[in-house]
Each structure stands twice: as structure tokens, then as C-alpha cells.
Amino acid sequence: xxxxxxxxxxxxxxxxxxxxxxxxxxxxxxxxxxxxxxxxxxxxxxxxxxxxxxxxxxxxxxxxxxxxxxxxxxxxxxxxxxxxxxxxxxxxxxxxxxxxxxxxxxxxxxxxxxxxxxxxxxxxxxxxxxxxxxxxxx
Amino acid sequence: xxxxxxxxxxxxxxxxxxxxxxxxxxxxxxxxxxxxxxxxxxxxxxxxxxxxxxxxxxxxxxxxxxxxxxxxxxxxxxxxxxxxxxxxxxxxxxxxxxxxxxxxxxxxxxxxxxxxxxxxxxxxxxxxxxxxxxxxxxxxxxxxxxxxxxxxxxxxxxxxxxxxxxxxxxxxxxxxxxxxxxxxxxxxxxxxxxxxxxxxxxxxxxxxxxxxxxxxxxxxxxxxxxxxxxxxxxxxxxxxxxxxxxxxxxxxxxxxxxxxxxxxxxxxxxxxxxxxxxxxxxxxxxxxxxxxxxxxxxxxxxxxxxxxxxxxxxxxxxxxxxxxxxxxxxxxxxxxxxxxxxxxxxxxxxxxxxxxxxxxxxxxxxxxxxxxxxxxxxxxxxxxxxxxxxxxxxxxxxxxxxxxxxxxxxxxxxxxxxxxxxxxxxxxxxxxxxxxxxxxxxxxxxxxxxxxxxxxxxxxxxxxxxxxxxxxxxxxxxxxxxxxxxxxxxxxxxxxxxxxxxxxxxxxxxxxxxxxxxxxxxxxxxxxxxxxxxxxxxxxxxxxxxxxxxxxxxxxxxxxxxxxxxxxxxxxxxxxxxxxxxxxxxxxxxxxxxxxxxxxxxxxxxxxxxxxxxxxxxxxxxxxxxxxxxxxxxxxxxxxxxxxxxxxxxxxxxxxxxxxxxxxxxxxxxxxxxx
Numbered sequence: 166x167x168x169x170x171x172x173x174x175x176x177x178x179x180x181x182x183x184x185x186x187x188x189x190x191x192x193x194x195x196x197x198x199x200x201x202x203x204x205x206x207x208x209x210x211x212x213x214x215x216x217x218x219x220x221x222x223x224x225x226x227x228x229x230x231x232x233x234x235x236x237x238x239x240x241x242x243x244x245x246x247x248x249x250x251x252x253x254x255x256x257x258x259x260x261x262x263x264x265x266x267x268x269x270x271x272x273x274x275x276x277x278x279x280x281x282x283x284x285x286x287x288x289x290x291x292x293x294x295x296x297x298x299x300x301x302x303x
Numbered sequence: 304x305x306x307x308x309x310x311x312x313x314x315x316x317x318x319x320x321x322x323x324x325x326x327x328x329x330x331x332x333x334x335x336x337x338x339x340x341x342x343x344x345x346x347x348x349x350x351x352x353x354x355x356x357x358x359x360x361x362x363x364x365x366x367x368x369x370x371x372x373x374x375x376x377x378x379x380x381x382x383x384x385x386x387x388x389x390x391x392x393x394x395x396x397x398x399x400x401x402x403x404x405x406x407x408x409x410x411x412x413x414x415x416x417x418x419x420x421x422x423x424x425x426x427x428x429x430x431x432x433x434x435x436x437x438x439x440x441x442x443x444x445x446x447x448x449x450x451x452x453x454x455x456x457x458x459x460x461x462x463x464x465x466x467x468x469x470x471x472x473x474x475x476x477x478x479x480x481x482x483x484x485x486x487x488x489x490x491x492x493x494x495x496x497x498x499x500x501x502x503x504x505x506x507x508x509x510x511x512x513x514x515x516x517x518x519x520x521x522x523x524x525x526x527x528x529x530x531x532x533x534x535x536x537x538x539x540x541x542x543x544x545x546x547x548x549x550x551x552x553x554x555x556x557x558x559x560x561x562x563x564x565x566x567x568x569x570x571x572x573x574x575x576x577x578x579x580x581x582x583x584x585x586x587x588x589x590x591x592x593x594x595x596x597x598x599x600x601x602x603x604x605x606x607x608x609x610x611x612x613x614x615x616x617x618x619x620x621x622x623x624x625x626x627x628x629x630x631x632x633x634x635x636x637x638x639x640x641x642x643x644x645x646x647x648x649x650x651x652x653x654x655x656x657x658x659x660x661x662x663x664x665x666x667x668x669x670x671x672x673x674x675x676x677x678x679x680x681x682x683x684x685x686x687x688x689x690x691x692x693x694x695x696x697x698x699x700x701x702x703x704x705x706x707x708x709x710x711x712x713x714x715x716x717x718x719x720x721x722x723x724x725x726x727x728x729x730x731x732x733x734x735x736x737x738x739x740x741x742x743x744x745x746x747x748x749x750x751x752x753x754x755x756x757x758x759x760x761x762x763x764x765x766x767x768x769x770x771x772x773x774x775x776x777x778x779x780x781x782x783x784x785x786x787x788x789x790x791x792x793x794x795x796x797x798x799x800x801x802x803x804x805x806x807x808x809x810x811x812x813x814x815x816x817x818x819x820x821x822x823x824x825x826x827x828x829x830x831x832x833x834x835x836x837x838x839x840x841x842x843x844x845x846x847x848x849x850x851x852x853x854x855x856x857x858x859x860x861x862x863x864x865x866x867x868x869x870x871x872x873x874x875x876x877x878x879x880x881x882x883x884x885x886x887x888x889x890x891x892x893x894x895x896x897x898x899x900x901x902x903x904x905x906x907x908x909x910x911x912x913x914x915x916x917x918x919x920x921x922x923x924x925x926x927x928x929x930x931x932x933x934x935x936x937x938x939x940x941x942x943x944x945x946x947x948x949x950x951x952x953x954x955x956x957x958x959x960x961x962x963x964x965x966x967x968x969x970x971x972x973x974x975x976x977x978x
Contacts, residue, residue, distance in 0.1 A: 172977055174973060174976065174977065179376075183374075183376065184376060186403065186404055187374045187376060187377075187400075187403040187404065189403075189408055190374070190402065190403030190404055190406075190407040190408050191403060191407070193407050193408070194408060195408050195409060195410050196408055198405075198408075198409045198411070198414045198415065198417075198418045201418075201421060201422070201425075201976035201977070202400075202404055203425075203969065203972050203973065203976070204375070205948065205964060205969070206904070206946055206947060206948060206961075206964060207947040207948055207949065209947050209948060209949030209952060210947065210948030210949065210951060210952050210961060210964060211952055212951070212952040212966060213952075214966070215966075215969055215970070215973060218970055218973050218974075219973050219977065222973055222974045222977045223977040223978075224973075224977055238947075239924055239945055239947035239949070240839075240859055240924040241924050242924070242947050242948075242949050245922065245949050245952070245953075249952070281408075
């Protein structure tokens with residue numbers, strides 16, 4: 166299992182976390198290449214179906230990264246994302262998707278280090294869990 | 304319909320090519336469905352690069368463009384402009400960030416190349432689903448409504464009027480100047496407040512671009528940036544301002560005596576009155592609730608009856624008394640008893656609200672004795688006592704008419720305390736020093752104690768202001784641990800103040816008068832106005848600014864600005880600065896002859912699918928969604944929508960759509976990055 170490379174989708178808000186990811190790049194901080202970033206204007210845009218779609222389409226993990234509470238460019242989109250996250254995670258665990266495979270974190274535009282740590286930690290945790298089992302018992 | 308996608312790969316000098324195999328990317332891109340051609344460039348964002356791109360798009364005529372380069376946060380706008388120049392809709396374009404998020408952060412060149420490929424695949428698929436978005440423009444009204452005629456509101460109105468804008472200045476009182484009209488002097492230069500204010504007030508009163516609506520309150524606000532409709536309730540004043548010359552004959556003859564709220568009930572006024580000598584405009588109003596012609600007759604008669612001043616018979620006569628004394632006294636026929644309240648409607652493009660502050664009520668903290676011990680005052684009451692237009696004509700006198708031997712000033716009443724107001728109001732230390740300086744000047748024999756916990760005197764003039772009071776021999780600082788620990792007790796006609804000083808010693812001082820410096824809190828209309836204007840209030844109830852540092856006079860509603868103490872406690876100069884800033888904001892977005900350009904990446908709702916569940920209405924942070932009651936569907940106002948997409952994520956019927964971030968586009972991206 167040590168050569169397992171998980172595939173992870175990261176939904177990043179345009180204003181804080183996507184900028185934080187760019188900041189990590191500008192600072193030439195390297196991190197595992199497993200996360201595929203999808204930019205949305207706000208984490209409030211993230212429809213729970215996006216997350217489900219990612220798991221269906223082959224993701225071993227999904228992350229949502231947004232502005233810190235109180236910093237949302239659209240006032241409160243991150244709070245809405247947080248509420249949806251908790252409900253959705255509850256539902257995903259009922260489908261047998263481990264909690265660690267779905268994660269929400271706050272990364273500001275200046276937190277390059279936190280971005281790198283969050284990505285690295287997620288990759289490591291999902292690596293330890295192994296590939297997401299998609300077959301449904303008949 | 305098959306679309307033809309043009310892919311442009313930028314090497315960014317060697318920034319990208321050093322860590323990603325560009326040949327492989329080009330080859331991979333050519334193999335993708337819908338890709339018509341792949342071109343490479345060494346630096347697309349350079350002038351040469353942009354010219355190449357524009358010319359190539361004109362030559363190749365692609366339906367869609369994918370640019371594989373750096374972060375869209377840096378150059379998405381650059382390339383959108385190039386597309387526009389080349390005649391292609393700028394939204395038929397997707398950028399792939401293989402510099403900041405791939406080349407610069409990946410150790411292994413093969414892995415970086417693979418990651419870049421998956422992003423290109425996703426972008427090519429996504430861009431085929433893009434729709435051309437057209438910029439929309441609407442006409443805008445450039446007139447501005449300013450609410451509150453204190454220093455902030457006056458400054459805003461004055462600036463806007465100077466720029467040629469029509470301004471509607473709404474003030475709930477019968478006079479302008481706000482709280483500052485009550486002050487004798489202002490810190491730190493001990494300047495005469497009315498001398499400072501009057502020239503500005505004069506300009507406001509005589510500016511043809513300013514329609515001053517006194518005794519008025521905003522009742523309803525409809526619409527949005529550039530197109531607000533405002534309904535204002537203008538209360539009857541019963542005095543024709545065109546005829547009145549301000550001679551004062553009317554109030555001299557008025558038989559009614561009531562407490563004057565302007566002086567915080569420390570003086571009396573008539574039912575027809577100007578609140579203080581020198582009030583501008585100098586036009587009296589009749590207080591309907593006190594005048595014996597109006598509702599006031601039952602109130603006054605009842606009071607007189609209860610106090611045994613009149614008999615039941617007199618009461619009946621009094622109640623129906625057709626008093627016309629003021630009208631008879633007026634030589635200019637300025638009094639009109641038939642005047643009625645009026646609803647005035649005005650169209651404006653922007654709104655500035657500068658509705659000021661109140662003081663925290665010190666009677667909530669019984670240890671200070673406010674409201675129980677007659678000689679305990681709050682700071683605004685002392686402002687009036689020290690003012691020449693006030694109840695004692697500026698003499699420091701107690702209610703018994705005698706001058707006090709000693710005065711104690713206590714700072715931080717209800718301030719900096721998590722159980723009450725946890726913030727510092729930033730002006731109390733300075734006005735406490737102002738009181739001390741005023742007492743030193745007019746009553747130098749009076750002893751002044753200043754009971755404080757910390758000094759807050761930032762700014763270029765204020766430390767010197769604090770230091771200068773130390774030279775006065777009758778001034779004594781008492782440094783306590785907490786002003787909350789001060790207890791006032793009456794003893795032998797004196798007020799004994801017990802406190803613990805900084806060295807933890809018990810202290811007692813005896814004073815004849817006590818002045819409390821309470822926290823500044825939002826004006827009492829703040830909540831009502833925030834509802835009318837749909838703007839947010841912060842934790843302490845002040846209007847919430849768009850951004851603490853970068854947008855201090857903006858709000859969550861476009862075209863609505865805040866200024867002065869309604870936004871948070873501050874001194875006069877900062878209130879004026881905010882008034883000017885708010886006016887500047889309004890001037891920069893509302894320009895005569897210029898249309899308002901609307902955001903294109905907004906939400907839209909498919910009225911054929913919408914079931915009027917209203918979920919989106921409550922979620923929208925900009926109140927941009929309303930219900931069309933006839934069609935029974937939700938409608939997005941694209942002027943207000945900022946395109947966050949939270950309504951779209953929540954729409955259970957899928958009728959809401961985020962332009963440029965549609966579910967189909969994002970699903971395509973998800974599928975392709977995972978292939």
C-alpha cells in the first residue's frame with residue numbers, strides 16, 4: 166500500500182484559500198501533487214453534490230478550503246459552507262466514507278505554510294486509509 | 304455543436320518549463336477532444352505575448368481559448384482584455400494555473416507534468432461549456448440622501464453639494480449640528496464649538512444643492528445602488544420658515560412650561576420653542592405632545608390636575624382651550640396650526656447614514672448613584688452646564704444654584720468591561736481633560752479629581768493636552784485599578800467616592816459634583832435604520848463597515864455608506880473625515896452621464912423551474928433576491944448580486960444558476976481532473 170497515491174479534490178475559494186495556494190507557490194514551498202484544485206468564488210458556492218460527484222468520479226478524499234470565519238469576501242459564505250460540511254460529512258460516513266476523507270479548513274491568503282501543512286496532512290491521512298472502496302455489496 | 308478550442312501554453316521564461324515538460328503538454332493538449340490547435344509562447348503576459356495572442360486569435364478564430372500559464376488572480380483580467388480586443392467574448396476562456404500551483408510546488412518534473420495535464424484536460428472540457436457573458440449597464444441617479452446633520456453628515460452633504468450633486472439632508476431634530484451643537488468648547492485646542500461649527504452650518508443652510516429636511520425621519524427605502532426610492536416622514540413644525548424671522552415673540556407668550564430635552568431636562572422650554580439660543584436654523588417648532596392645542600392638552604391638563612394646580616372644572620375648560628397666544632404674538636403670520644405631517648418621496652443613487660451616538664445609561668451601574676444622587680451627571684449633561692447657551696449660562700453650578708467646591712470626574716463608565724461595553728470609546732479621556740480645563744478657566748478655585756484607570760490620548764496634539772492640565776494645582780489624578788470599583792455615597796451634603804488606587808490602597812474623596820464618562824453606544828435609531836437600509840450591525844450595534852481597514856465607510860449594501868459615530872465611537876475630526884470619505888465614495892460611483900457597469904458573474908434563477916420555496920431569499924447576504932409575487936418565482940437583482948453562489952448551492956430545484964460557475968462546468972472539472 167506504500168505506493169498508493171491518493172487522488173484528492175480541493176475546492177478552494179477565490180479570495181483566501183486559492184490566494185493562499187498561490188502564496189505557497191510564490192514562496193516555492195513544495196507539497197505532494199495529489200490534490201487537484203477547483204476554484205470557486207466562495208465556499209458558499211460548494212453544492213454538496215460537488216463533493217459527492219468527486220467521490221463518485223474517483224476521489225479518495227475531498228477538501229474544502231475557505232476564508233477564516235469573519236473574513237469571507239461575501240460576508241458569510243464560509244459559515245454556510247461549514248453548516249453544509251457538517252451535515253454532509255454525517256451523511257458520507259453513513260455511506261461508509263471515513264470522516265478523514267472529507268475535510269474543511271480555513272486558509273487565508275497569507276497562510277502559505279498552513280496551506281502546505283493542510284495539504285500534506287490530508288494526503289498523508291488518506292494515504293494511510295488507502296483507496297476509497299466504491300463497490301457496493303449486492 | 305462542436306466547438307474549436309485554442310490552447311496557448313506559456314513557459315513563463317523558464318519558470319514553468321524548468322519543472323514541467325512543455326513538449327509533453329503540447330502533445331497531450333493536441334490529443335484532447337475539441338482542441339483545434341495548440342500554440343506555445345515564452346511570455347504571454349508581455350506586450351509581445353499579448354500582441355501575438357490577439358493576432359493569433361484573430362487569425363485562428365477559435366470558439367474558445369484555454370491559456371495554460373500562471374494564476375488567474377494575476378493575469379485572468381489581462382487575457383480577458385486581449386480576448387475582447389481580438390473580438391472574442393472574454394468569458395469564453397479558461398486559465399490553467401500551472402505555475403503557482405504546479406511548477407513551483409512540485410519536486411518531481413514527471414509528477415508536475417502529469418498534474419498539469421489533468422488541469423488542462425479539465426479546462427478544455429470546462430471551456431466548451433462556457434457561455435458568452437455580456438456586460439450590462441444601467442442608468443443611475445447621482446443625487447444622494449444623507450441621514451443625520453451632525454459633523455459627519457454635514458461634511459458629506461457639503462462636499463457632495465460642492466461637486467454639484469443634489470443632496471437631501473434628513474435630520475430628525477429641528478436644528479442641525481448634532482451633538483456638537485451642545486458643546487461649548489472642543490478638545491484639544493479648546494476651540495469654541497459654535498464658532499467652529501457655524502460657518503459650516505451656514506453653508507449647509509444656504510446651499511441651493513442641499514434640501515434640508517428637518518423634523519424628518521426616513522420611513523422606507525426601496526431599490527438599489529443608483530436607483531433608490533426613499534420615503535421620508537416630515538413632521539409638522541407649524542411654523543413657516545419662509546415667514547419666520549426668529550424673533551422669539553411666540554415662545555415668550557407660550558403658557559406651557561416643560562423640560563427641555565436638548566439640555567437633558569436641566570432647563571425648561573415652552574411648547575413652541577427653539578432648543579437653545581443660537582440653534583440653526585433659527586425657526587421654532589410646536590411640540591404637538593406638549594402644546595395645549597394638540598395632543599399635549601390632555602397630557603398637560605392631567606399633570607396639572609394631578610398636581611392639584613387646577614380644579615376639575617378648570618381641567619375641562621383647559622382641555623378644550625383654543626390657545627392662540629403664539630399665533631397672536633407672531634407679527635409675521637408665520638404660525639400655521641393647520642400644518643400636517645407629510646410623506647416626502649425622493650429618488651437618489653446613494654445613501655450616507657451618519658446618525659451618531661448615545662451614551663451608555665450609567666444608572667445600570669448603581670454604585671455610581673446616577674439617577675439617584677442629584678449631583679451625579681453624565682458627560683453630555685455637564686457639556687450643557689458648561690455651555691453658555693445651557694441651563695446655567697455656562698456657570699458651573701449645582702442644582703441648588705451654588706458653585707461646587709470640588710468635582711470628581713470618573714472615566715470608563717460601562718466601558719472596557721466585558722459585562723457591559725468591552726470597547727474603549729476613544730474620546731472620554733480627552734473630553735474629561737476638556738472639562739478640567741474649562742473648570743480651571745472659569746472656576747479656578749474648584750478642586751477637580753480625575754479618577755481613571757488608563758489614559759487613552761493618541762494623536763499628535765493630545766499628549767500635550769494631558770500634560771498641560773498637570774500644571775494646575777487644583778487638579779488631582781487618582782489612578783484606580785478599575786473605575787467599576789468606585790462607589791458613590793451621600794454624606795453630609797457631599798458625595799463620598801470610595802475606590803482602590805493602583806497601589807491597592809483604599810481611597811476616599813469627597814466631591815460636590817460627580818461627572819461620569821459613559822461608553823458611547825449606537826444612536827437609538829441604528830437598529831431601525833439598519834433594517835430599512837438592509838445594512839449590517841456589528842457586535843456592539845454600530846453599523847458594520849465593509850472592511851475594518853480597507854472599506855471603513857462602505858457597507859454590505861452597494862451605494863449605502865456610513866460615517867461618524869454611527870460606525871463606531873470617534874471624535875469630531877474623525878467623524879468629519881468619514882463624512883468626507885463617504886461623500887468621496889458616493890462621488891466616485893455615481894457620476895453624471897456614466898452608466899453603472901454590473902457584475903456579469905451573478906446568479907440567475909430559471910423561472911420555469913423555481914418553486915418559490917424562498918430558501919435563496921434568506922441566504923443571500925446582499926438581499927439581492929426578491930419574490931415576484933405575480934409570477935410566484937424568486938428573481939435575482941443583478942445590480943445587487945455579487946456572485947458568491949450560496950443561493951445556487953442551496954437551491955433544491957436547481958433553478959438557480961451561477962453564471963461562469965455553473966454546476967455543469969464544475970462537474971466537468973471534477974470529472975476531468977480525476978480521469
